[in-house]
Amino acid sequence: xxxxxxxxxxxxxxxxxxxxxQYFFLIGISTAAFFLSLPGLVWRLPAWxxxxxxxxxxxxVCGLTAPVAxxxxxHQPGRFLNFYLHPNLGSWMAWGSFFIPLYLIGLLLxxxxxxxxxxxxxxxxxxxxxALYRRLAYGGHDSPGAIRAAAVVGALGxxxxxxxxxxxxxxxxxxxxxxxxxxxxxFAVSAVxxxxxxxxxxxxxxxxxxxxxxxxxxxxxxxxxxLGLLAAWLLLAVSGLAASPADALAAMRGSLGWLLSAAWLxxxxxxxxxxxRSRRDVLLWPALLALHGAWLVRxxxxxxxxxxxxxxxxTHIYALSLSPDSVLGIVGMAGLCLTVYIILTSIxxxxxxxxx
Amino acid sequence: MSSHPDxxxxxxxxxxxxxxxxxxxxxxxxxxxxxxxxxxxDTRRCIACQACTMACSMENASPEGEFRTVVATxxxxxxxxxxxxxxxxxLCNHCEQPPCIPVCPVGATxxxxxxxxxxxxxxCVGCAxxxxxxxYDARFVNHHTGKADKCTFCSHRVEAGLLPxxxxxxxxxxxxxxxxxxxxxxxxxxxxxxxxxxxxxxxEAGTNPHVxxxxxxDQLSGRVDGVSAxxxxxxxxxxxx
Numbered sequence: 001x002x003x004x005x006x007x008x009x010x011x012x013x014x015x016x017x018x019x020x021x022q023y024f025f026l027i028g029i030s031t032a033a034f035f036l037s038l039p040g041l042v043w044r045l046p047a048w049x050x051x052x053x054x055x056x057x058x059x060x061v062c063g064l065t066a067p068v069a070x071x072x073x074x075h076q077p078g079r080f081l082n083f084y085l086h087p088n089l090g091s092w093m094a095w096g097s098f099f100i101p102l103y104l105i106g107l108l109l110x111x112x113x114x115x116x117x118x119x120x121x122x123x124x125x126x127x128x129x130x131a132l133y134r135r136l137a138y139g140g141h142d143s144p145g146a147i148r149a150a151a152v153v154g155a156l157g158x159x160x161x162x163x164x165x166x167x168x169x170x171x172x173x174x175x176x177x178x179x180x181x182x183x184x185x186x187f188a189v190s191a192v193x194x195x196x197x198x199x200x201x202x203x204x205x206x207x208x209x210x211x212x213x214x215x216x217x218x219x220x221x222x223x224x225x226x227l228g229l230l231a232a233w234l235l236l237a238v239s240g241l242a243a244s245p246a247d248a249l250a251a252m253r254g255s256l257g258w259l260l261s262a263a264w265l266x267x268x269x270x271x272x273x274x275x276x277r278s279r280r281d282v283l284l285w286p287a288l289l290a291l292h293g294a295w296l297v298r299x300x301x302x303x304x305x306x307x308x309x310x311x312x313x314x315t316h317i318y319a320l321s322l323s324p325d326s327v328l329g330i331v332g333m334a335g336l337c338l339t340v341y342i343i344l345t346s347i348x349x350x351x352x353x354x355x356x
Numbered sequence: 357m358s359s360h361p362d363x364x365x366x367x368x369x370x371x372x373x374x375x376x377x378x379x380x381x382x383x384x385x386x387x388x389x390x391x392x393x394x395x396x397x398d399t400r401r402c403i404a405c406q407a408c409t410m411a412c413s414m415e416n417a418s419p420e421g422e423f424r425t426v427v428a429t430x431x432x433x434x435x436x437x438x439x440x441x442x443x444x445x446x447l448c449n450h451c452e453q454p455p456c457i458p459v460c461p462v463g464a465t466x467x468x469x470x471x472x473x474x475x476x477x478x479x480c481v482g483c484a485x486x487x488x489x490x491x492y493d494a495r496f497v498n499h500h501t502g503k504a505d506k507c508t509f510c511s512h513r514v515e516a517g518l519l520p521x522x523x524x525x526x527x528x529x530x531x532x533x534x535x536x537x538x539x540x541x542x543x544x545x546x547x548x549x550x551x552x553x554x555x556x557x558x559x560e561a562g563t564n565p566h567v568x569x570x571x572x573x574d575q576l577s578g579r580v581d582g583v584s585a586x587x588x589x590x591x592x593x594x595x596x597x
Contacts (some may be wrong), residue, residue: 003582004442004575008404008429011584012493015484075502079481086462086479093485094461173561174455174491251579310493311446311557312428313580 009314014306017325019073021298022333023066024165025194027100028187028294030063031158032195034107041114042144042151050352051211054202055195056111057341057350062198063107065336067100072329092168099164103157110150115348117142122348129347162188169301176247177305180236186229186297193222193272194294200287206351212283216276219286223273226293230266251308257317261304265296391535392471392566393509394450395523396543396554399571401530402443404429408522408531415510415521419499424448424507425522430576444576445530447522448473448494448507449557449565456486456495465504471566472511475504491561491578509533536566 033055039045040052071077083097120140123133166184173179196219203211237245252258272289275282303318320326344350404427412418412425425447433439450473457465457473464479465486475486480503487495487504498505510520518524523531534543547554547568555572556565575581 002433002435004430004432004573004580005582006428006430006580006584006586008406008427009584009586010423010426010428010446010493012487012496015487015497073483075482075497082462082464082479082481086464088458088460088463090458091461091485093459093483097461168485171459172488174489247579250581306488309579310491311578311580312444312493312576312584313582314584314586 004313006313009312011309011312011314011316013316014303014318016302016306017073018299018303018320018330019069019325021295021302022069022330023073024187024298024302025295026062026066026069026333026337027161027165028191028298029194029198029291030059030061030066030107031103031161032192033058033062033199034110034154034158035192036195036199037114038151038155041110042148044144047211047214050207051199051203051214053350053352054207054211055199056114057344058195058198058202059107060111060344061337061340063104064340065333067104068336069329069333070100092164092171096161096164096168099157099160103154103161106150106152106154106157110147110154112136113143113147113150116140118348162191173244174310175305175308176244176251177301177308179244180233180242182229182233182236183301186226186233186301189222189225189229190294190297193219193226193290196222197287197290197294200283201291202350204283204287206345208352209281209283210352213280215283216280216286219276219290220273223269223276223290223293226269226297227266227273230269248305248308258304261296261300265293265300268296269293389537390469392537393514393533394471394536394543394566394568395447395509395520396532396546396550396568396570397445398530398532398546399443399445399569399573401528402427402445402526403528404441404443405527407525407527408445411521411525412507412510415513416508418505422496422499422505424494424505428576430573430580430582432573432575442573442576444572445522446492446494446557447567448490448509449492449563449567450507450509452564452566453562455489455491455561455563459485459489461485468511472509472514473506474508474511475506477501477503480504491558491563492565 037052037055037059040048040050041056071080074080080097083094087094087097089095116137117140119133119137123130123137123140163184166187169178169187170181170183171179196215200212200215200219203209203215233245236242237249240246268289272286272293275286275289279286307315307317309315322328324332406427409423409426413423416424418424425445428444428446430442430444431439432442450471454465454467454473457467461483462479462481464476464481465473466476467473482497482502482504484497484504487497495504495506497503510518510522513520520531520533523533532543532546534541536544536547538544550570554568554570555577556568558578
């Protein structure tokens with residue numbers, strides 16, 4: 001029998017809009033940046049102290065903005081209250097509504113404890129904001145024990161965020177591209193790449209670039225892992241060892257869009273790897289490419305995964321438009337990140353001189 | 357005598373005078389056992405007229421372009437070159453193990469004792485997790501309400517002793533609705549008569565659907581490895597002109 005021609009098909013449009021891509025992108029980067037701040041700010045390793053400060057800034061910028069994208073996807077932000085009034089604890093998404101505040105409370109407490117001595121020093125300098133700095137410093141003590149305790153809360157929250165964001169998507173059997181145990185790993189590894197990218201970007205903007213070799217060494221490792229996970233998925237799909245990857249590959253077959261997207265992802269990942277490996281002192285390009293890669297993985301998984309028909313042959317290809325749910329939303333979130341970055345860097349210096 | 361109303365199309369029309377006389381059929385039912393509503397779709401009787409699609413849209417005030425039920429239509433050719441029409445009326449399968457329920461973060465989706473899967477609109481947050489989890493693409497986020505929407509088997513009509521709108525309007529009698537717990541109901545009789553010939557969509561998903569099909573073409577029961585005419589057609593909005 002020949003392939004049927006669908007004369008009248010009904011494809012559903014994407015239900016998770018670019019808000020989902022942005023949330024997973026930003027929260028992943030925030031958690032990865034939080035972990036990158038630990039060696040410098042908790043264990044006080046000299047080589048990591050500059051990175052630690054920029055990583056803390058990245059964790060704050062992305063962590064404070066990510067939930068905004070999530071709320072926007074609910075169509076009516078006040079609905080988030082139902083997550084706490086009627087939680088269904090069998091759902092990963094319900095657990096996420098508890099993990100997000102846990103992580104953010106841990107992150108904010110950790111950031112405040114790390115910044116207290118600096119806030120006290122800023123208060124000492126005088127100026128219009130000195131009263132505010134003094135109040136925020138609350139004595140200005142450096143409390144390594146308290147920092148460690150807050151870091152434990154933040155780390156627990158960050159690990160649970162990485163777990164739930166991966167599992168929430170992985171458990172959806174109806175989407176063959178999502179239903180693979182490799183997905184949580186891919187999200188976590190690409191979050192680390194993106195986190196390193198964001199820290200590298202901030203290092204290039206406000207640091208002295210001394211940490212470039214260290215960042216690039218870790219970037220190289222994360223890109224190898226990304227390539228390894230993509231290869232493992234392809235192996236599972238081609239060999240037919242796992243049904244869902246095989247189904248997803250069958251749905252992609254013959255699609256020029258998927259072919260070009262996959263080639264672009266592999267090409268840019270390889271380029272990021274090559275730059276991080278062979279240009280250890282260069283910060284900006286590997287950083288931007290890594291951020292691009294972390295975004296692309298999520299865009300392909302979410303928007304591409306929803307393009308694959310569950311029933312019939314029709315696809316409802318998502319196309320960017322100038323609507324608040326689309327390009328304007330993406331630009332708006334980027335603007336929000338920039339605003340938070342400007343506010344934080346205006347109030348507190350994050351460069352190495354401030355540390356000294 | 358059956359303890360539940362036989363809500364098949366034929367039985368409905370037989371009982372119509374009684375209904376119009378104000379003797380609602382459900383009122384006669386003695387509650388010996390609970391009903392379990394299901395649907396049988398005989399694709400051999402479907403002519404793809406989309407009357408069900410329209411009746412559902414009118415009954416449930418679905419937003420433009422969003423449908424709770426549809427009839428997907430295919431041209432299927434044999435190796436000998438003969439081409440024929442194949443249809444697949446689709447709706448919520450009111451599964452026995454609905455994958456949409458466990459994922460809902462606020463417990464807004466639930467299954468009633470009578471087998472109907474519903475969404476509590478007061479509780480739904482519009483996160484669309486259930487939309488992703490449904491293997492049958494039966495759910496969508498309603499543009500008007502911003503909440504999950506799907507076929508309810510027209511529960512408001514069933515509770516009033518009426519048939520779902522799609523069943524009532526079907527010109528070929530392709531949709532048979534009724535109580536599968538009642539052995540005397542038309543749907544039970546037809547399922548028994550067609551034993552071994554009925555199919556469900558995506559049985560491998562393990563959802564145990566309660567929408568059954570007679571005459572379902574195997575290659576149409578999930579993602580179809582074929583082409584969509586929509587991709588081949590000239591569309592002014594997309595291609596200009």
